[in-house]
Amino acid sequence: MLSKINLSQLEESLSKVKILVVGDLILDRYFWGSVERISPEAPVPVFDLKEITHSLGGSANVSANLRGLSVQTFLMGVVGKDEKGDLLIKIAEECGINTQGILKDPERPTTLKTRVIAQSQQLLRIDKEVRLPLSSDIKKAFQEIYEELLSNVDGVILSDYAKGMFLSDSFCNWLIEEAKRHKKFIMIDPKSADWKKYQGATSITPNLKEFKEVLRYENLKEENLDEASFYLVKKYELDFLVVxxxxxxxxxxxxEKGGLRLASQAREVFDVSGAGDTVIASLSAFFGAGFSIEDAVTLANICAGIVVGKVGTQPVYLEELKKFLKEGGSHGKNCQN
Known part of the structure; x- marks a missing residue:
């Protein structure tokens, strides 16, 4: 049951929260068009391209969701020394995200996901990426930036897309330990089934597929969600777990309270890409603003229900949430280019 919320004070509360997002940066590119015929050359559809847009993906989309909720947001990650990296930084800055923690690595291209969309349906996704661990020089530079930013924020999100930022378990452990040492909450959106690298976090937020992979890795039965969750929370020293x-x-x-299931708040589903980003961003935003864990998760669930009603990777916006809480549904501006 969601506690009574003063909507007029909601934005003021969230605007005081400062969160640092560390993770794998992705530039999302969209080819928008239509399909009206089949190619005479092969039995494949002919895509008539109408428009190309770009938006923030990966951990950058987590940051966009935080900004959509009026949270002060700092972003840390690596891009290539290329045009796509420049564009990602430009879009982030236009959204009001602090990008001083973004470093350029000439040894890797900016991770790019291209989606081909026709009649609001995704036909194809094309990925361009290099999955390499961070170089020692880049890692050292990140540690210096992290120490500087950490003192200025309320909490940290580690957004792991397995592109390179957290391929070093020791680096991931160091980020968590430093956040704890500075008494900051730290939320993890995981990719690895081995959660040892995430040990000591405030919370981990896997999707159901990722959660089942962890259970198999741990040789746990899937039937009893509460027992498996209790085991994982205790083993990895979490405050709570969200799936x-x-x-x-x-x-x-x-x-101390056991498990709680909340039904989906989605009115219609167009695209689930980026829904996990919305959950961890909104959960962290409301947790950082002082909401109870139950209320923060309930609001994160509502935000996810809103964002899956949009086409493409997009953030949720505070006005959409406020309208949902009052009467339901709406769409806001986009962090796109």
Whole structure:
């Protein structure tokens, strides 16, 4: 049950929150068009390109979701020394995201995901990426930036897309330990099934597929969600665990209170890409603003229900949430170019 929220004070509360997002930066590119015929050359559709747009993906989309909720946002990650990296930084800055923590690495291209969309349906996705661990020089530079930014924020999000930022378990452990040492909360959107690298975080927010992979890795039975969650929370020293269940909603486990399932708030589903980014961003925003864990998860579930009603990777906006809480639904501006 969601506690009564003063909507007029909601933006003021969120605008005081400062969160640092560390993770794998991705530039999302969209080819928008239509398909009206089949090619005479081969049995494939002919895509008639109408427009090309770009938006923030990966951990950059987490940052866009935070900004959409009026949170002061700092972004840390690596891009290539290329045109796509420049564009990602430009879009982020236009969204009001602090980009001083973004470094350019000439040894790797900016990660690019290209989606081909016709009649609001995704036909194809094309990825261009290099999955390499950070060089020692880049890692050292990040550690210096992290120490500087950490003192100025309320909490940290580690957004792991397995592109390179967290391929070093020791670096991931160091980020968590430093956040704890500075008494900052730290939320993890995981990619690895081995959670040892995430040990000591405030919370981890896997989707159901990722959660089942962890259970298999740990040799745990899938039947009892509460028992498995209790084991993982205790083993990895978490305060609580959040599992996104897709159309089934969201699951919260707190060791002292047990499990809680919340039904999905989605009115219609067009695109689930980026929904996990919305969950961890909104959860962190409301947790950082002082909401109870139950209320923060409930609001994150609502935000996810809003964002899956959009086509393409897009953030959720505070006005959309406020309208949902008052009467339901709406769409806001986009962090796109």
């Amino acid at each position: 996104t269940l897709g159309k089934e909603g969201i699951y919260l486990f707190q060791p």
